[in-house]
Amino acid sequence: MPETAPTAPAGSAVPPPPRPRRSWWGWGTEDKALSDGECAALGALVPGAAATPLPVPDVRSVELPKPRVTPPSSLAHLMSDTPPDRASHTYGKAYRDVVRALRGELGTAPDRVAFPRSEQDVVDVLDWAAGADVVVVPYGAGSSVVGGVEYRGDRRGGVVSLDLAGLDRVLDIDTISRAARIQAGVLGPDLEARLRPHGLTLRHFPQSFEFSTLGGWLATRAGGHYATLLTHIDDLTESLRVVTPAGVNESLRVPGSGAGPSPDRLFLGSEGTLGVITEAWMRLQDRPRHKASASYLFDDVKAATAAVRAVAQSGLHPANCRLLDPGEAALAGVAGGGRSVLVLGVESAHFPVAGRLAELGALVRDHGGSPAGGTGDAPGDDSAAGSWRSAFLRMPYLRDALARMSVISETFETACTWDRAEGLYEAVHRELGAVVREVTGAEGMINCRFTHVYPDGPAPYFTVIAPARRGAEAEMWDEIKSAAMEVLGAHGATVTHHHAVGRDHRPGYDRQRPEPFARALRAAKHALDPAGILNPGVLFDGERS
Amino acid sequence: MPETAPTAPAGSAVPPPPRPRRSWWGWGTEDKALSDGECAALGALVPGAAATPLPVPDVRSVELPKPRVTPPSSLAHLMSDTPPDRASHTYGKAYRDVVRALRGELGTAPDRVAFPRSEQDVVDVLDWAAGADVVVVPYGAGSSVVGGVEYRGDRRGGVVSLDLAGLDRVLDIDTISRAARIQAGVLGPDLEARLRPHGLTLRHFPQSFEFSTLGGWLATRAGGHYATLLTHIDDLTESLRVVTPAGVNESLRVPGSGAGPSPDRLFLGSEGTLGVITEAWMRLQDRPRHKASASYLFDDVKAATAAVRAVAQSGLHPANCRLLDPGEAALAGVAGGGRSVLVLGVESAHFPVAGRLAELGALVRDHGGSPAGGTGDAPGDDSAAGSWRSAFLRMPYLRDALARMSVISETFETACTWDRAEGLYEAVHRELGAVVREVTGAEGMINCRFTHVYPDGPAPYFTVIAPARRGAEAEMWDEIKSAAMEVLGAHGATVTHHHAVGRDHRPGYDRQRPEPFARALRAAKHALDPAGILNPGVLFDGERS
Incomplete structure (x- = not known):
């Protein structure tokens, strides 16, 4: 299970202790969830709340639909269909996700969860899925609060959740330019731990920091917690590598460019519908003293x-x-x-x-x-x-x-x-x-x-x-x-400043998005993902857009 | 002639003096060009320079191709085919543009120059051009140094240069949010003159400031002359209105949004290939004291x-x-x-x-x-x-x-x-x-x-x-x-930081631009401009992309 796999910080000789187990139904790790007593005490502060907490179902006995997907033998080693993997990848962490998990409603569970270990694995999974008409839902650490990782359609080919947790390395650090080439699946704290020995920081701290990934931040145009200036992940991005069904897209790594519309800005905010972000050169800062x-x-x-x-x-x-x-x-x-x-x-x-x-x-x-x-x-x-x-x-x-x-x-x-x-x-x-x-x-x-x-x-x-x-x-x-x-x-306000659109914000997004741009974006989607396998229902209507 | 039309600054009771005449072949205004004697003196500083300056042809006697375009009567009042208008809209201001103008080589002159007075005029011109297979080259103030305003193909329907100079108003100023809704054809000094009484400034000063327009800055992702922070026009943009052949695209005016890929970032840097920017809400600043x-x-x-x-x-x-x-x-x-x-x-x-x-x-x-x-x-x-x-x-x-x-x-x-x-x-x-x-x-x-x-x-x-x-x-x-x-x-450097791609940077741009993105952008282009009338040869290959 990637959630519990210990990852040694760079330069560390002693292996770190095993990580606490991730909650399959709610936020974060199980050890930090409130006890039944704490829940009841909290509820007592809200007039009209229930008197007792809803029980948490046992993940080993929840009901899941029969898996429809049979991966080819070449990919079988990347795929899991265990109930904990499928259940924990069914939802993000919106209120309604938590409630449905507590009810044991897991009808939209993915058929399999794929755990690629390399970019080539991602390419191979997309190639197979496009041919087999299998929906692929890119998955960082599942902190979406907008239904971004829950496929709700009925594609008969089935659904694979593509968990990027295995792509979690910092591949290169350029201390001169203060930038690093980073794989998309790295969690916030792990990333910062690897940058710290160099005196550097990405300094991007969304509330989900502990349980979200660089790739997720990029795909959703995350806002950090800094109030002004460099807070959006967009502005911290030097270049991206994105696996699309039409090929790998790698933008030029430069501090600025006026060469046509920005390629990166097409993928920033694309929420897994145009490709799978596998790595990025990110702008870093010196650690504040x-x-x-x-x-x-x-x-x-x-x-x-x-x-x-x-x-x-x-x-x-x-x-x-x-x-x-x-x-x-x-x-x-x-x-x-x-x-x-x-x-x-x-x-x-x-x-x-x-x-x-x-x-x-x-x-x-x-x-x-x-x-x-x-x-x-x-x-x-x-x-x-x-x-x-x-x-x-x-x-x-x-x-x-x-x-x-x-x-x-x-x-x-x-x-x-x-x-x-x-x-x-x-x-x-x-x-x-x-x-x-x-x-x-x-x-x-x-x-x-x-x-x-x-x-x-x-x-x-x-x-x-x-x-x-x-x-x-x-x-x-x-x-x-x-x-x-x-x-x-x-009132002329945006439907989302940093939570993304996903599926839950679609009605508001459809009104906010200018129609000619919607048409251009659909055309771009079709050019990059002609089989329409990437996260259908997010940003775009329909199965084939 | 829009170049010499006096425009009263807001609040001014006395009409300003007539403006100096714009140079048809070179930079800026005729009164500031160096005299023959000054040219010779400058040339004497460069070993190997010619001894005498090339003469400047008389614009009334330069040879121009016969105009192929006949506009419908409903649009005839917007169109000019006078030699000065056609000659002055043939080129931008690259070195090779100046040299060819001095040689009297004007074979790529547009057949007509359209001077819309309103956004509806722009819509009407595009509608007609799409039906008549006429190329439309959006034109701000012609300061391109990359062949951005010179159509070099041989479309038989002909070519119209669409000069936005008539759309030069500041439509709305929001002093609370420090932003203004501004038409795209306004020149830098006129814009600043209208903002000054409010204590505000766009504070965007490219070298071309006097002879370039807001729309040109937006379409080319201009860099201002400030060295750090807010210098790119991209970052000063709150929202855009763009006339495309597929409809008018107006983005939501908000200070930040995480709703999908940014619509504005598709049009910023599109260099007239996806639509004609007619107005924008721009972020302003208090004037530095x-x-x-x-x-x-x-x-x-x-x-x-x-x-x-x-x-x-x-x-x-x-x-x-x-x-x-x-x-x-x-x-x-x-x-x-x-x-x-x-x-x-x-x-x-x-x-x-x-x-x-x-x-x-x-x-x-x-x-x-x-x-x-x-x-x-x-x-x-x-x-x-x-x-x-x-x-x-x-x-x-x-x-x-x-x-x-x-x-x-x-x-x-x-x-x-x-x-x-x-x-x-x-x-x-x-x-x-x-x-x-x-x-x-x-x-x-x-x-x-x-x-x-x-x-x-x-x-x-x-x-x-x-x-x-x-x-x-x-x-x-x-x-x-x-x-x-x-x-x-x-050496891993971008082909352009702020001069845009145009036609002259195409070979380098084609190498810099990732292929999947190129494919997506072509699809977007085709969705917005199915007849391929907008500035063909810029950013994209071919007549119909």
Whole structure:
């Protein structure tokens, strides 16, 4: 099982301890999931939640459809059809995925899971699948929250989940240009462990960092957790290698080019529909040595928003610029009384950053923010960032616990220009609030934070928490999700800032995507994947697009 | 004639004076071209140059092919077939364009020039052209140096140059989000004049600024003159409107999105082959109020390169970071004795920048740079930048004068990762130097400056100056150009960093572009432009791609 295979960090003589077992139904590793008692205690905080947690089915006894796929003998050694492999590759990690797994509904399980060990294995699997009419769903570490890895059609040839975990090496490090050639299947922590001895970092930390891969970040246009400047994986990409059914696509590795439309930008965000990303040259950075952060309180969320806009347009580029609205701040325990909190952080590998933080602080105070604490500028001083990071990485486990208590916990994220930000914020609370009340019969909770800010607009991240009727969790989630997409579309916001489109965002995506571009993209898809085997249902309609 | 139509800046009550007449054969305006005497004096500086300048033909008496195109009466009012319009739209402004115009060789002149006044006019022209098998060459202000606006095929339906100069309005300014909706045909200075009253700037200043348009910048993925961070027009683009034969494509205006491959990135760099960009929402910035700059001398170009790399990787993001190699520095009159010069500049709309410049200065001195002067940090203090900018904008006029003296003056620009930069620099001097000697029989001059620097590599810009045999200028240029492309390709550098592909860079582009991507792009082209009327020969082979 790739999930438990120990991988020695570069230069390490002692083999690391075996990794904790990955959860087959929920987030992360089994050892970090909340116990039944912890789930019940958490549920008790939500009025209307169930009294006892849903049980977790035994993966060895879940019901799976009979596998339809028989690989040729040349590929048989790469393929698994064990129930744990098939069950754990059925879904991503959306709320509705977790709920369906807990119900033991695994009807869309892949027939087999392929574990290629080399790029040539990927080529061979695609060649065979194209001839055998077998659907191939590229799979990084399965953190999709948009149905990106769950094929929902009925292709008779069957479905193979193509798990890239075996392609996890850092192949080359260029310390002069600060770049590395990296295989797509590497997990975030493993990648950073291999770069650290060189003083380098990719510095891309999405919330899924521990359980997502470079290839997944690239295929979905992931946003890291840095608030400004280089946060999107797109901008960290020097070149890509992509196995398509029409051949291997390798772009030229250069820092910039004006030679026609960017080849990489076609594959970035293609979500496994145009090819399988096998490796990339990525731009790295020196590891930050100077860090400082400060928090500010605001009585008025509108004033806080104006302050954030000033920061985003100042050219000062804080590494962190997170605005928590009153509900989010209260939930995180960092402020009460209807106050919003703005957390600012600055980092540098080369220079002290206290001066930069002071400039930012002056700007924020000018906009009505009151200082509420901070950390200094000593090398390595990142205690605040560290504790925030721990809480951030813990959140998906809490979401799973809420799911077990039949509490809907949905997040959706977007981006809009500043002129629309206030209207969108109010509309989500008003219009989506009404839908939550109608669907669940409870008041629920809608919170918001800005996870990224751009000079021309913020990326608001909304969290909806509301009790569901046991047995109807997924259906109620669907109604709320669909309403959220309507609100976003009506207010000129994107259907997704960094969660990708997958299958769940298709209705909103189809409205957002300009029709001539859709036509061009379908033509490109057909040129690269004429048999239509790659992740059908994602981005495009139909089996053959 | 759009070139001479006065356009009142927003808020101006007094009509501006009529504009100087644009040159039909060379760069810019006629009043700024060097006189015969000035040409001769310049030529005297180049051993082997001709003694007298080539004469400039009278545009009223040049020989043009008989126009094949008869527009329908509904479009006739948009079309011109006057010799000045046809002659001035025959070529871009590459060296070989200027030489052929001076020779009076205008066999590829468009049959008509269309001057749409609205987006609907563009739609109507494309509709008619698709039905009548007429080639349409989108034309901004004709500053292409890569054959981007010269159709060289023999489509019997004829050729229309589609001059977007009439679409030159700023339609909307959002001061909250700092963005504007701008028509594609606006020239750089007119755009800035309209943004200035709002305290805003696009801050995109390619060398062609005065005589190129927003649409041209977008279609060719232009690089501005800022050295770091936001310099590529790609990154300044919020959304695009593009008229394609398959319909109007309008992308959602948001600050960021992870919804599938970026629609805008397909059209950015499409060079008029996929559609006609008619307007864009562009990201603006506050006008800088604080500026400071400093220059440093290096005895060794390798040490200078290392210093520039340290600056580029420091995270300090200077607005200007230009390295002039010994030849370039000597030619610019800023240093002699084989020394290189590094010019650094910092800017901010909000904060004093002296501290930032001091941090950069410390870094450069650590790498062996000796301070050689600078300017301070008072608001508006930009005398050095101003004089440099004047010289920069004057260069194309000097190039034209050299052309009249039968001196080849070719520039080619590229980008490569830092690990290859030194090898490329040496290879260009060695290998291209040998070609220049062989082709021209003279030593010639090869200079280099870095125009942009990225954390992972520089964008070197080479200038080749060598005397040509009168009458064989274009042919000798072709040989040198072709050799330059070979050297770039062999050393892993891009065929173009910001000059686009056009027709002249096609051989190098075809090698650089990955084959599966080429296939996908051709399919996209066919989906959007099934009749193959849009700028055939650019990016793609053949008449119908």
